[in-house]
Amino acid sequence: MTDSSNPLNSNTLKAAFREALKSATKGSSGMEFLLMATSDGYALCDTISDGSNINRDSLAAMAASFAGISDGLASQSNKPAANGSIIETNAGLLVCKQLKSNRHEVVLLGAFEQSTNHGIALWSLNKVVSDVLAILENYN
Amino acid sequence: MQIQNKVLFIGPMGAGKTTAIQTLSDDVAASTEVQNSNKEMFNKETTTVAMDYGAIQLDDNQRIHLYGIPGQKHFEPVWPVVAKGAIGAILLVNASQPNWQQDTLYFIKAFDMLAKSNSILVAANRITDEQHDELAELLDQQGYCLPLLTTDPRFHDELVLALNILIANLEIEISIDD
Ligand SMILES: Nc1nc2c(ncn2[C@@H]2O[C@H](COP(=O)(O)OP(=O)(O)OP(=O)(O)O)[C@@H](O)[C@H]2O)c(=O)[nH]1
Ligand SMILES: [Mg+2]
Numbered sequence: 001m002t003d004s005s006n007p008l009n010s011n012t013l014k015a016a017f018r019e020a021l022k023s024a025t026k027g028s029s030g031m032e033f034l035l036m037a038t039s040d041g042y043a044l045c046d047t048i049s050d051g052s053n054i055n056r057d058s059l060a061a062m063a064a065s066f067a068g069i070s071d072g073l074a075s076q077s078n079k080p081a082a083n084g085s086i087i088e089t090n091a092g093l094l095v096c097k098q099l100k101s102n103r104h105e106v107v108l109l110g111a112f113e114q115s116t117n118h119g120i121a122l123w124s125l126n127k128v129v130s131d132v133l134a135i136l137e138n139y140n
Numbered sequence: 141m142q143i144q145n146k147v148l149f150i151g152p153m154g155a156g157k158t159t160a161i162q163t164l165s166d167d168v169a170a171s172t173e174v175q176n177s178n179k180e181m182f183n184k185e186t187t188t189v190a191m192d193y194g195a196i197q198l199d200d201n202q203r204i205h206l207y208g209i210p211g212q213k214h215f216e217p218v219w220p221v222v223a224k225g226a227i228g229a230i231l232l233v234n235a236s237q238p239n240w241q242q243d244t245l246y247f248i249k250a251f252d253m254l255a256k257s258n259s260i261l262v263a264a265n266r267i268t269d270e271q272h273d274e275l276a277e278l279l280d281q282q283g284y285c286l287p288l289l290t291t292d293p294r295f296h297d298e299l300v301l302a303l304n305i306l307i308a309n310l311e312i313e314i315s316i317d318d
Contacts, residue, residue: 038175038177039174039175039189040174040175040176040178040189041214041215042214058217061214061217061218062218064174064189065215066190068172068173068189072172072190072191076170104175105175
């Protein structure tokens with residue numbers, strides 16, 4: 001991403017996001033990693049370990065695509081825009097949340113261990129959501 | 141009998157894929173537009189993140205389902221998902237963009253299977269006569285024999301013409317293969 005005019009590129013903002021994500025991952029045992037991206041698919045920050053073979057940029061793009069499809073699916077079903085969506089895998093849940101402030105749209109992806117159920121996963125992610133929203137509002 | 145076919149709209153960011161599907165579709169097209177955070181790449185308000193969808197009744201017995209890909213390269217893993225089952229594609233080229241030649245070849249190669257069977261029609265917009273010649277030569281040099289049109293994605297009739305030429309070309313290709 002080369003767009004310096006995009007406020008989401010601000011290093012202070014990214015650092016604040018990174019802190020919020022880090023402390024959330026530490027505080028919640030079932031959380032494998034968190035990733036945040038702009039709604040159009042550019043990676044902002046994550047807690048994926050350095051040795052991991054996950055490609056952050058592809059994951060960010062896929063998370064944004066998935067969020068976009070969720071919104072489209074909701075609107076085709078006559079529902080208002082989606083707030084979030086869940087993918088169930090044999091190795092645990094992936095939960096995606098769309099966050100909007102007045103100026104910014106971001107997508108938050110949480111990956112959870114197999115032992116974490118829907119309720120706990122959503123509850124843990126919602127805590128991060130409020131932290132991230134507070135940061136977004138502050139930087140508006 | 142109703143024939144149902146799927147046609148793909150491909151091309152880079154800002155080429156006009158979403159515009160074309162919205163212009164062509166009989167009903168309001170479905171889209172996955174979000175705020176564009178990369179205005180340096182292309183200065184417009186929104187960009188597609190997953191797909192566009194619309195449909196047009198081309199004639200009494202032919203319904204075409206129109207699918208658009210998200211043009212930005214980081215969405216490349218999504219392209220084959222959207223492309224699945226398409227009989228052909230319209231490749232939109234916006235020749236007012238700096239790297240339009242490279243972008244054109246990039247998309248032809250990314251949709252190699254369709255290009256090899258001549259199932260792509262190239263529809264250029266914002267193009268000068270000189271650029272049109274350059275594009276024709278470029279395709280020729282690369283050994284592609286693809287129909288090339290100048291089409292404004294905001295105009296319904298021009299798109300219908302492009303779609304009809306693509307379908308006619310596909311039928312010729314199929315009968316040659318037979
Ligand atoms: N002047 C001019 N503008 C055009 C023409 N064709 C398309 N446009 C404009 O160019 C822009 C194209 O935007 P989109 O249709 O969103 O492009 P897209 O290919 O879907 O882009 P992504 O989804 O971001 O990959 C729109 O603002 C159109 O109005 C043309 O022939 N002439
Ligand atoms: Mg589009």
